[in-house]
Amino acid sequence: MVRELGTMQQLDSGTVDMMTSIKTKAADENLEAKIEARGISVFYGEKQALFDVNVDIPRNSVMAFIGPSGCGKSTFLRCINRMNDTIPIARIEGNISIDGQDINDRELDVIELRARVGMVFQKPNPFPKSIFENVAYGPRIHGLSTSKSNLDEIVESSLQRAGLWEEVKDRLNESGTSLSGGQQQRLCIARAIATSPDVILMDEPCSALDPIATARVEELIDELKQSLTIIIVTHSMQQAARVSQRTAFFHLGTLVEENETRTIFTNPADQRTQDYITGRFG
Amino acid sequence: MLEHTVKSYEEELKLLDSKIAQMGGFAERQLAESFDALERRDPQLAARVIKSDARIDALEREIQEQVITIIARRQPIAVDLRQIMAVLNISGDLERIGDLAKNVAKRALVIAPEAHPKPIITGLNHMVELASYQLKDVLDAFATRNADRAVDVWHSDSKLDNLYNSIFRELLTYMMEDPRNIGLSTHLLFGAKNIERVGDHSTNIAETIYFLVKGENLSDDRPKADRTSSTLIKSENVENT
Numbered sequence: 001m002v003r004e005l006g007t008m009q010q011l012d013s014g015t016v017d018m019m020t021s022i023k024t025k026a027a028d029e030n031l032e033a034k035i036e037a038r039g040i041s042v043f044y045g046e047k048q049a050l051f052d053v054n055v056d057i058p059r060n061s062v063m064a065f066i067g068p069s070g071c072g073k074s075t076f077l078r079c080i081n082r083m084n085d086t087i088p089i090a091r092i093e094g095n096i097s098i099d100g101q102d103i104n105d106r107e108l109d110v111i112e113l114r115a116r117v118g119m120v121f122q123k124p125n126p127f128p129k130s131i132f133e134n135v136a137y138g139p140r141i142h143g144l145s146t147s148k149s150n151l152d153e154i155v156e157s158s159l160q161r162a163g164l165w166e167e168v169k170d171r172l173n174e175s176g177t178s179l180s181g182g183q184q185q186r187l188c189i190a191r192a193i194a195t196s197p198d199v200i201l202m203d204e205p206c207s208a209l210d211p212i213a214t215a216r217v218e219e220l221i222d223e224l225k226q227s228l229t230i231i232i233v234t235h236s237m238q239q240a241a242r243v244s245q246r247t248a249f250f251h252l253g254t255l256v257e258e259n260e261t262r263t264i265f266t267n268p269a270d271q272r273t274q275d276y277i278t279g280r281f282g
Numbered sequence: 283m284l285e286h287t288v289k290s291y292e293e294e295l296k297l298l299d300s301k302i303a304q305m306g307g308f309a310e311r312q313l314a315e316s317f318d319a320l321e322r323r324d325p326q327l328a329a330r331v332i333k334s335d336a337r338i339d340a341l342e343r344e345i346q347e348q349v350i351t352i353i354a355r356r357q358p359i360a361v362d363l364r365q366i367m368a369v370l371n372i373s374g375d376l377e378r379i380g381d382l383a384k385n386v387a388k389r390a391l392v393i394a395p396e397a398h399p400k401p402i403i404t405g406l407n408h409m410v411e412l413a414s415y416q417l418k419d420v421l422d423a424f425a426t427r428n429a430d431r432a433v434d435v436w437h438s439d440s441k442l443d444n445l446y447n448s449i450f451r452e453l454l455t456y457m458m459e460d461p462r463n464i465g466l467s468t469h470l471l472f473g474a475k476n477i478e479r480v481g482d483h484s485t486n487i488a489e490t491i492y493f494l495v496k497g498e499n500l501s502d503d504r505p506k507a508d509r510t511s512s513t514l515i516k517s518e519n520v521e522n523t
Contacts, residue, residue: 267497280284
């Protein structure tokens, strides 16, 4: 028994060493920021919604934005693909760059930006078209496919990456809206990845889904982060804890605290973060 | 600290704290009474202490069950998660303290008919006083979430170790003087070791409290002063002291 324990301890320390080296390697690879935001303030008319947000978002990782409703997390998310441009009274100060390129650069085509920075919304919103068309639409309008067969390949690989292919391959001509809620959300993710983006923004992607569909989407997020940078806004602390490597807490339009997810959920530095995540907000 | 918006959650966490206070109170009493039984050579009291240990064990099980339920139902995080883990660890240490007190009581029962050497009993009395004081202090540090007080307890354990070292030497001398003393002395020596171990558990609790309050571990190079396990004492050394 004693000998067995000894072996287990040796094995344990070996495993720990291995895990430490993996972690260090991953940290090195992710050291470089994919997205850099500096001094971002957003105004809707007279009202300031976001105050001087500075954050680096590492590539090939998942960052979760958490905070109470109206804290500015979705406003900030919408700055990253310039969705706020669509709101006439919105005014943005500061600078956001992706791979070092300023996204507000006049030379930059905003349509192209949104192909590179995909978005998935709270409510699954497939187009009232066939499953195939839902996915083919983006690559077609952006001229990303070279031929009909190439478009077929893009649609298949996108549906496969979204984990939906096996469920829909025999019914590609049926309407996207005929799918279940969870399937519709994965269709929207397939649509978002069909234009080969390198960033995906997700605004509460699972709040309308049941636990099984939620688990599928979370598994998908895990796989997609191998090749993509993902930012997810979520009201579920557990979801943020499960899927993200880093977490940012927003409150009253300011970024209160941003750190490794395991630190935020075990030992947050700011009292406001602690009060919010533990359910103590007055 | 603000209270939880969900009051029942707040109450569940408070209940865990009060269970620890209750368990700690029992452990303190068991330790004191086990020594009383030894000092007064009172087999009835010793038997009562042995029997009462079941109450501490039951409290530990209750705490474990509650912790599991809270993890399943509430998914505690941050300070709440640290509290849950702290309560679980502390209840384990208190249960062990209960066992150690029970062991002292068992020995008290066995050696009750024998005359006890007075200086040894006086030394043991000091040890029990110190161990009880540490335990009380560390339980107060938990109740008030006072990391500084926990660190004080952590440092004070070397005093208990030093007392144990001297009793160890005294008992060896006593054994060498007359081999007929060996049976009784061995029981007293294990009794002293048990009390010294109580101090180690209070030290563990102090470390747990530090983690609970600060969210980080105390460095693990605590000054250990119990040198009996790394010393070979020979008769000529004893006679020289």
